[in-house]
Amino acid sequence: MAKVPRSFRLLEELEKGEKGIGDGTCSYGLADSEDIMMVSWNGTILGPPNSYHENRIYSLLIHCGNDYPDMPPQVRFISRINLPCVNQESGEVDPRKLSCLAHWKRTYSMETVLVELRREMASSSNRKLRQPPEGSTYL
Amino acid sequence: MPEVTITIRYKARHKHTVSVDPEQTTVQALKDQIAEPTETPVELQRLIFMGNVLKDEETLQNYSVQDGSTIQLFRRGAPAAQPATNQGSTAAATDRSASATSPGTGGGDTPTPTTTATSPPDAALPNPFAGSGASGLGGAGGGMPGMMNNPMFQEAMQGMMSNPSFQQSMQNMMSNPRMLELMAASNPQMASMMTPQMRQMFQNPEVMRTLMDPNFIRGMMTLQSAMGGGAGGQQQSPAGGLYNPWASPASPSGATTTNRTNSESQPAGAAPDGESTDSATNPTSPPAGLQNNPFLGLFNPGLAGGMGGGEANAPGAANPAAANELLQQLMGAYGMGAGAGSTGLSAGEANSNEPPEHRYQVQLQQLNEMGFYDASKNIRALLATNGNVDAAIEYLLSNL
Secondary structure, three states: OOOOOHHHHHHHHHHHHHHOOOOOOEEEEEOOOOOOOOOEEEEEEEOOOOOOOOOOEEEEEEEOOOOOOOOOOEEEEOEOOOOOOEOOOOOEEOOOOOHHHHOOOOOOOHHHHHHHHHHHHHOHHHHOOOOOOOOOEOO | OOOEEEEEEEOOOEEEEEEEOOOOOEHHHHHHHHHOOOOOOHHHEEEEEOOEEOOOOOEHHHHOOOOOOEEEEEEOOOOOOOOOOOOOOHHHHHHHHHHHOOOOOOHHHOOOOOOHHHOOOOOOOOOHHHHHHHHHOOOOOOOOOOOOOOHHHHHHHHHHHOOHHHHHHHHHHHHOHHHHHHHHHHOHHHHHHOOHHHHHHHHOHHHHHHHHOHHHHHHHHHHHHHHHHHHHHOOOOOOHHHHHHHHOOOOHHHHHHHHHHOOOOOOOOHHHHHHHHHHHHOOOOOOHHHOOOHHHHHHOHHHHHHHHHOOOOHHHHHHHHHHHHHHHHHHHHHHOOOOOHHHHHHHHHHHHOOOHHHHOHHHHHHHHHOOOOOHHHHHHHHHHHOOOHHHHHHHHHHOO
């Protein structure tokens, strides 16, 4: 298959984000609509039910560098969250600890990352983790 | 600034559309406006759009809300802010019992509303049924943006168009005034554009020949693909609306699909034939006939302008949309078997309103038998390929 250039890919994702993806529990969009390079994105994840995260909305920043989608985006939580893959000092998601980032494929998208993070929140191994109070942030 | 139409999505797969002026409307005002129809009190509403939690005092414009945008509404779990550590609160407990009634896998077709908190536990996988809800509104539309841009689909379409027997029957059909009446009657959008000129045009064999010319179709398709990119680049302008109509309601999918699923009982439609045989032999050559086609400009001023200027011009948008709509109607009508009459047409329309998992039931089963077990992926592939199992397989394999 032909390689989709970065800008086309991101436009595609932008449009998808605008329409809302999947069941709407994850969402993303350009942080600044004037940003023609489409580098900075906002994301939100609605905490999965039956977990500490239920009914919480987590905000993230996604940074799509110039080599996206050949390389994974950098992802960072704004809302405080306790997950093994999240650096507790900065909120950054450690790419080595989240499998979709560690084993990045060109076909993955920001949606892939958000969805996997949400799955992490729901996973049984992380369920027992104590979570910081709702609304606290890293920044 | 004029009003735009936006969609509020709530309770996993419910939708409500509202018209607002993004410049004037604050988030607070929007919440007031949707509280009743969505049965969600303002104080429990949380709105999310493109990665932002919308703040009450901001206007929608500040969040770049525009025509066709979808805003997600979540219901706050408990009225009082829950202490983070208090996991066993009653509110959470009730939510949990509610979620127990929401099946995690299959029962997507039950219309019972589930609360936002009760999306299936495995919602990490995008819920196929929720996704399909997106397409519920306009029938086959919504859920498959980019369908017309899908190369496989284009190829199939081109194959069909270059099939002489197809052209023949198309022409027969078009020369029958009754057929036009029927088509007009079956779709209000069609009716509105059935001006006398239009009618005349359709009854002129010369025009029809040009319209059905494979080169012309190919040109249109190429334009559409091009427009996909172009309009995408103009997210901030109203041109976004230009992009959507391509995947608009009453796209041929509904009709062709019915054709497929009923193919046992129905004499094999020519559409599948054309698709399977001709697309193989039909070389996807560049749109040679594009430049010298006199009707392109006439039929599609907006598109032509959009291409020349490299930017979509909004005023023209209605026109190509309508033209495209018409084209899709024609194809749809053909899919039902030429001259099938009003019953056939309305059946096609009704069917295209079904959720994809119904519409593509047969295809889904086939895919399953072939070892593609991921229902959500299967549905996505079928939507993208318009229910063509062969193309869907190719799609699935190429997206592994």
